[in-house]
Amino acid sequence: MSDSSLPPSLHTALKDLLGPAGLLTGTDDTASYCTDWRMLYQGRCAAVLRPASTEECAKAVALCAEHGVPMVPQGGNTSMVGGATPDDSGRAVIISTTRMNRIRHIDHGDLTMTVEAGVTLKAAQEAAAREGLMLPLSISSEGSADIGGVIATNAGGNNTVRYGNARELTLGLEVVLPDGNTLNLMRRLRKDNTGYPLRQLFVGAEGTLGLITTAIIQLQPSPRSRETALCAVQSPEQALALFAAFRKHDPSAVLAFEYMSGTSMNLVTTLIDNCTLPLSEPAPAYALVELASTRSDDSLRTLMESVLEQAFEEELISDAVLAESETQRQSLWMIREEHAEAQKRAGASVKNDVSVPLSAIPAFITEATQRCEALIPGIRVAPFGHIGDGNIHFNLVQPEGGDSQAFLSQDHAIMDTVAEIVRKYDGSFSAEHGVGQLKTYMMPSWRGGAELATMEKIKAALDPHNLMNPGKIFPAA
Amino acid sequence: MSDSSLPPSLHTALKDLLGPAGLLTGTDDTASYCTDWRMLYQGRCAAVLRPASTEECAKAVALCAEHGVPMVPQGGNTSMVGGATPDDSGRAVIISTTRMNRIRHIDHGDLTMTVEAGVTLKAAQEAAAREGLMLPLSISSEGSADIGGVIATNAGGNNTVRYGNARELTLGLEVVLPDGNTLNLMRRLRKDNTGYPLRQLFVGAEGTLGLITTAIIQLQPSPRSRETALCAVQSPEQALALFAAFRKHDPSAVLAFEYMSGTSMNLVTTLIDNCTLPLSEPAPAYALVELASTRSDDSLRTLMESVLEQAFEEELISDAVLAESETQRQSLWMIREEHAEAQKRAGASVKNDVSVPLSAIPAFITEATQRCEALIPGIRVAPFGHIGDGNIHFNLVQPEGGDSQAFLSQDHAIMDTVAEIVRKYDGSFSAEHGVGQLKTYMMPSWRGGAELATMEKIKAALDPHNLMNPGKIFPAA
Missing domain, CATH: 3.30.43.10 (Uridine Diphospho-n-acetylenolpyruvylglucosamine Reductase, domain 2)
Incomplete structure (x- = not known):
């Protein structure tokens, strides 16, 4: 003691x-x-x-x-x-929540998984896959992140474009409230209009209103076929136009649509072992598209090829490679997943997990790139991310060979520069990662007035003594 | 004055x-x-x-x-x-909200519609359709119901199985709070984790926390092809098995999957003009399935036919008719849409808008039917509804030629009987219609304890003087 x-x-x-x-x-x-x-x-x-x-x-x-x-x-x-x-x-x-780690039930009729908070996302994905089902939420930290945290922070990731965020996959919840009462919202219902949608309130509340102990997750049938392609484009405009072309043909087929700047790709291919660019030459930017279907026919390949052919003709893309095997598919995804690691190896970096409306992505990337390059000569503007749902990790890497501390001393200037352009396009200063303690200072200027006041009222109503995860979301009084 | x-x-x-x-x-x-x-x-x-x-x-x-x-x-x-x-x-x-009735903007890049609360759902659907887009929410009252009410009550309807309820389609909201402050949540973002999801709280709050004035709705590309079939089945089990077969092949293709009991269908074909059963003979129950795709190929027809063929072989269905034209498609849907009217013409009825987990639907329908028939000899148990999302309108029509008032005097006994079985399967006493004033008395026994207490805390925090839509959702103190 x-x-x-x-x-x-x-x-x-x-x-x-x-x-x-x-x-x-x-x-x-x-x-x-x-x-x-x-x-x-x-x-x-x-x-x-x-x-x-x-x-x-x-x-x-x-x-x-x-x-x-x-x-x-x-x-x-x-x-x-x-x-x-x-x-x-x-x-x-x-x-x-580590010890609350049982997968209690997978239901093939309802396509649901009842799972305790401490199960890792990856373990839950694998349990679903063993039963021929898919838990369509995929994030970089899935090997460690657990279901409770994933839901409490409304995690997003690669498949949001098709299946939404954690919110859309959460059918039921059990929550321990700040006073120790347990709120049982463990209903497996697609329709239930019986009072306030409390379940929705706890998804994304970052543990400040209660502690999630159990959840019911909506699953999907596993895809029977996947088609994955890496495409070279000249600009964010072209990447977005390519996305629109796929969406026009079949939005339900697009499981992921990722963007990678040429700068960030260059870091991956030079700094990560076994990551080479599978295209004939480097391009200003890249799109990684994955189509998936549960149908047994082969129309997905046809869809991929016809959209890409037309994109070639319209000069939206200059080169493309299609995965011809599962191994190749994983290689293409490895290129995408190594961007964070490559940036880490390139030196100090400033991260901005932002979102803007889809239509504003090209203008946002272009303007933010120009402004940051003007701010710090030699800065490596290395955005990448989930362009299909409007979420860009607008990361800035220090000038090559420059001083890391000198660069990091300008982190607020960099973030403010990016934020200003995000704000111009009605975007969000935290698309996926939440507020935590790191971004509480941004709440008054971005979510102030009636919005923050309403959040504070809810917090005070459910946790009057501010005992549950204090210091998160809300700026210090 | x-x-x-x-x-x-x-x-x-x-x-x-x-x-x-x-x-x-x-x-x-x-x-x-x-x-x-x-x-x-x-x-x-x-x-x-x-x-x-x-x-x-x-x-x-x-x-x-x-x-x-x-x-x-x-x-x-x-x-x-x-x-x-x-x-x-x-x-x-x-x-x-009648005079706030402008459709402000339709964005083809974001696939969004910015619309004021007083626009009817049908007018919004039609505006989207004129631009080659789809607003995928369809309810019986769409000609009169307006966007504000549709969102405030989290309306569901026929397409929930594919696109979710009003909640899932609402990207942005503007709300006037009970004190007259305006909450601007008009962001068109698929990812935005910056504090409590206030937008979610107002969807389904039935106007008790504020008044919705404007919304941003997520649209979809219009389907290029649709395939619609009416199928005769022997039981709710078979209807659900047929749904599972379609879902297994391609859940994203199923735009609607509706169930109709033989009793209810019989009322339609006998009491509604121009509604004849387009099958060779009456069946114990029916399923209406609509597939939709934005792809330009004809694989949808192949999908429909192959699933139905296999269903014939496995004796899941005994008969089926496919719509061969848009006119035929509308005729099939008219049969479905006339169930409420036919029941009205058949005399007094007691309505139960309930939901249960998908897997429990057959047991629920079978048990509730038996119990109601035992309760009132001659009662016509006439369920129909959105079986694909677990929502059944479990309606009971008075005995033929019987006394309406005598029947209605037993409405609580009937509702309690149905409710008991809904509760057994962890269902909801109001799937789509909400609580309003009609069902406030059910809240303590169904959503009591920590759940109702939490709702009351939120209400008191945001509307301390109980001025906004008083008497709704919450039982009288």
């Missing part, structure tokens, strides 16, 4: 409730929970609670609430914005 | 603000606004306000709020549950 700052009566009660495996108090044991994986934040905690069931979790939350102890829900700890890291007061407990 | 019970200072201020076209106070002028179209409720109001813009609406709401006058938002006045009708105190004003 000497190494815990928990009130003694709470410590005793939690130890009785959770047992040795469920309560970590020593600094050594809790240290890894107190830092985010990006190493942006170093917090402290009074303890890490690891309940093994909803019942244990609810009782633990009730005990903490009675003692006025703040609680920080944590899943796979993969937040990009410090959303699951406590502050450095050491007062808060972290509630880890 | 003599015929208005508005406080004089409020009356003057509203008259100045809204002008003669915007303020109705005489009983003759306001009467039609005070009754719901089902004639279940006869309310009274102090005035009908008809603002022509968001600005006028916001100012009018602020004035009413200052005077403590309750407000009832009203769109096309097509609620099935008295959701837009005032109580009989005469204290409330009705705020009609």
Whole structure:
């Protein structure tokens, strides 16, 4: 007990409730929970609670609430914005969902999976795939990110263009509220208009209104065929026009449509082993398109080829390669997935996870590129991302051979420059990653007035003592 | 002024603000606004306000709020549950969105429509269709129901199985809050994780948290081909198995999948002119399936025929007719759309707009049918509806030649009987129609405990004086 700052009566009660495996108090044991994986934040905690069931979790939350102890829900700890890291007061407990990790049921009639919060997204995807079904949510951190966190942050990723974000896939939820009451919204219904859509409120609330313990996820039949192509384009305009061409022919066939700037692609092919450009020469930009269908006929190949042929004729694309095997398909995707790693190896970088309306993407990329290049000579403007749903990771890499610290000292100037153009096009300063603690300062100017005031009213109504994930989403008063 | 019970200072201020076209106070002028179209409720109001813009609406709401006058938002006045009708105190004003009726913009790049609340769903559908686009929400009342009401009640209808409810189609919203502040959530973004998803909260809140004035709707490319078939099946099990067969081959092709009981179909073919069964003989039940594709090839016909052929072989269906022309397609849909009218002509009926998980539909229909037939000898159990999304209109028609009043006197016994089985399968007592005033009494037993308590906290936080659509959703204290 000497190494815990928990009130003694709470410590005793939690130890009785959770047992040795469920309560970590020593600094050594809790240290890894107190830092985010990006190493942006170093917090402290009074303890890490690891309940093994909803019942244990609810009782633990009730005990903490009675003692006025703040609680920080944590899943796979993969937040990009410090959303699951406590502050450095050491007062808060972290509630880890790691031990709530059962896939309870997969239903072939309803196409649903009932799954506990601590199951990783990848484990859930694989369980669905073993049953011939698809969990159509795919993000870079899926090997570590867990279902609870994925839903609490309304994760997006590559397949949003076809299947929506985590929100659209979440049919049912079970949530432990800040006072320890359990909210059972575990209904597997496509239609249910019986009062406020509470389920929707917890998806994307980043754990500030309650802790998600279980979910029912909507699955889809696994695709029988996929067609994947990497295309060289001259500009973001052409990439968007290519997307529109596929969408016009069959929006339901487009599982993913990704954009990669030539600058970012160049970093991948030069800095990542075994990643070579499978096209005859480099281009100003690239589009990676994946079509998928559950039909057994081969019309998907026809669709891909006919759209690409027409795109050649209209000079929308200058080159393209189609995956002829699953291995080739994975190689094309590896090129896409290595952009973050390549940028990391290229030096310091400033990340902007932004979205704009689809139609504004070309103008946004062009203007933001020009402005950043004017701001810092030699800066490598390396955007990539999910152009099919309007989400660009507008990342800026330091000048080659330049000083990293000097570059990073201008991070606010860079972010403000990008943000100004995002704002001009009615976009979002955080498309996928959420607010966490990193972006709370942006809330007043972007979501201020009636919008932030309404959020604050909801927070105060459901968590009047500000005990659940404090310091996230809302700027310090 | 003599015929208005508005406080004089409020009356003057509203008259100045809204002008003669915007303020109705005489009983003759306001009467039609005070009754719901089902004639279940006869309310009274102090005035009908008809603002022509968001600005006028916001100012009018602020004035009413200052005077403590309750407000009832009203769109096309097509609620099935008295959701837009005032109580009989005469204290409330009705705020009609009728004059906010412009389609502001259709964007081909974003596939969006920016539309004011008072535009009817049908007018919005037609505007999209003229541009080669589809607004994929279709409900029986679409000729009168307006966009504001459709979103406020999270309308569903025939295409939910493919495109979701109004919620999934609503990209942006503008809402006047109970205090007269305007909440601008008019972003056209597929990804935007910047705080609580307020937009989601107003979809389905039935006007109790604010008044929707403008929306941005997600459109789709218009289908290039449709295939529609009416199939005879022996049971709900077979209808569901047929749906699963289509879903397995291509879930994205199924635009609608409707169920009709033989009893209900028999009412249509005997009581509605020009509605004959286009099959060789009557069956215990029917499925109407519509496939749609934006692809230009003819593979949709192949898909329809191959699934139906296999269904014949597996004896899932005993007969089927495919529409060979647009006229035939419309005839098949007319048969489906006339079920409500045929039931009306057959005498008194009790309606249950319920949903259960897809996999539970056959058991639900079978058990509920048996129980109702045991309850009232001769009762005509006539379910139909959107089986593809789990939503059945489980309607009961009085015994032929029996006494209507005697039948209706047992409406609670009938509804309770159906509800008990819905509850057994974790279903919803109101799939599409909402709670309104008609079903507030069901909220404590169905959504009680932490769920209703959380809803009440949100209501109190956003509308502390209970001025916005009072008496809806929440049971009287």
